[in-house]
Amino acid sequence: MTADVTLDVEGVADPSRTGPALEVTDLQVEFRTRAGLAHAVNGVTFHVDAGETLAILGESGCGKSVTAQAVMGILDSPPGFVTGGQIRYRGKDLLKMSEQQRRAVRANQIAMIFQDALSALNPVFTVGFQLAELFRKHRGMSRAEGRKRAVELLDLVRIPAARQRVRDFPHQFSGGMRQRVMIAMALALDPEVLIADEPTTALDVTVQAQIMSLLAELQRERQMGLILITHDMGVVADVADRISVMYAGRMVEQAPVHEVYARPSHPYTKALLESVPRLDQKGRQLSVIQGLPPTLTAIPPGCAFNPRCRYAREECRQPPVPPLYEVADRHASACHFWQEVRQDD
Ligand SMILES: Nc1ncnc2c1ncn2[C@@H]1O[C@H](COP(=O)(O)OP(=O)(O)O)[C@@H](O)[C@H]1O
Ligand SMILES: [Mg+2]
Structure with a gap:
């Protein structure tokens, strides 16, 4: 059965690629x-439109990857369970689909790196074989x-000598080139939504920049x-349209990227933001956020950030x-106290 048949159940995906995907x-x-x-994801709401980049930002352990895994339907379950909410692709709730339907969406409409x-x-297979298998x-x-398309894809992600390199195995590529192969695999079936979970974290800084600009261009x-998931605020400024900031399983701030920088x-x-080096503020002391995010089995009452927050008052330590x-x-x-936070420089 092809994916198109599955998606025809309630009308096909919009070919014009506009609006919320x-x-x-x-x-x-x-x-x-x-x-x-552990309440790893706790009432998270966001959307991504065709043609835009949403960055999901937050320190390690705040639920970013779990959110992505839930969207992809690849959650480690048990112990993980989606216990509420909706995940709609072009209006259709993925959580109500059969495993077979979801697999079709995963292959064709929503891909992840x-x-x-x-x-x-x-x-144990050459990258050319793995790409050809998808087709x-x-x-x-x-x-x-399939092999011909594999060469085209390696060209697309700017792997030099693509015609030869399709015959290589993954371990024969450098870290950066391997991430390009990963991107080629994800793009093979022309997905409408791409989720990139810390795609450059394992790479050195110059290679990170190359991969990010390749992703942005594609x-x-x-x-x-x-959907670009990262713990690095420095990565998102150039590529994201909007930012959602996550803390302890919740979204704590959402805004267009320039708004976040201008008025967090x-x-x-x-x-x-204060923990990112900025070219326009050379010599300024970088601050590291005091303390650690909470373990998700013991989230503090009220605002989960309150133990680390310089604005926190009694109200912040109490529910709701x-x-x-x-x-x-x-x-x-x-x-x-968002008003105070916005005014304070
Ligand atoms: N396989 C798992 N088993 C148990 N708990 C998990 C598992 N994966 C994630 N978690 C829980 O979810 C939290 C968020 O994880 P994750 O989404 O990977 O964080 P990050 O924001 O760094 O991507 C973890 O701190 C942990 O409490
Ligand atoms: Mg993660």
Whole structure:
């Protein structure tokens, strides 16, 4: 069965690629472990339109990868369970689909690249074979056609001497080149949404920049919705249209990227910004955020950031959790004292 048949159930994907492609609403994910119940994703809402880049930003352990895994339907389950919310691709709730339908979406409409390309590629087959297999399996192409497309894809991601390199195995590529192969695999079936989970973290700085600009270029050319997951505020300024900042399983700030830089409105975002070196502020002391994010089995009451927050008052240490206040047009912050945070430089 081809993916197109599956997607025809309630009307096909919009070929013009405009409007919201992926909408996640009030997503909840729990891990049931011996250490207790970890609420890894706790009411997360975001969307990505075709042709735009959304950055999901936050320190390690705040639920970014789990969010991505839930969207892709590749959550480690058990112990992980989606316990609430909706994940809609072009209006259709992925959580209500059969495993077979989801697999078709995963192959054709929503693709993902990971931090560690080596573990995501199969070590015993050449990259050309792995790419050709995708075309054979999902597009019914012959081996020869598949191989031709594999060369085109390696060219697309600017791997030099693509015609020769299709015959190489993953371990014969450098880290940066391997990440390019990963991107080629993800783009093979022309997905509308691409999720990139810390795609450059394992690479050195110059290679990181090359991969990021390649991703940004491909995103624009193909009008994909790109969800770029990162813990590095420095990476997002040039490529993202909007930013969602996550802390302890929740979104704490959402805004267009220039808004976040000009007027961060949550203390956590502000702290993340202060920890990034900026060319225009050379010599300024970099601050590192004090303390660690909470373990998700023991999230503090009230605002989860309160133990690390210089603005925190009694109100912040009590339930309820601060809601996302609308602080400006398309700009939301989950801080009771967002006005003070915005005014304070
Ligand atoms: N396989 C797992 N088993 C148990 N708990 C998990 C598992 N994966 C993730 N978690 C929980 O979810 C939290 C968020 O993880 P993750 O989404 O990977 O964070 P990050 O924001 O760094 O990507 C972890 O701190 C952990 O509590
Ligand atoms: Mg992660």
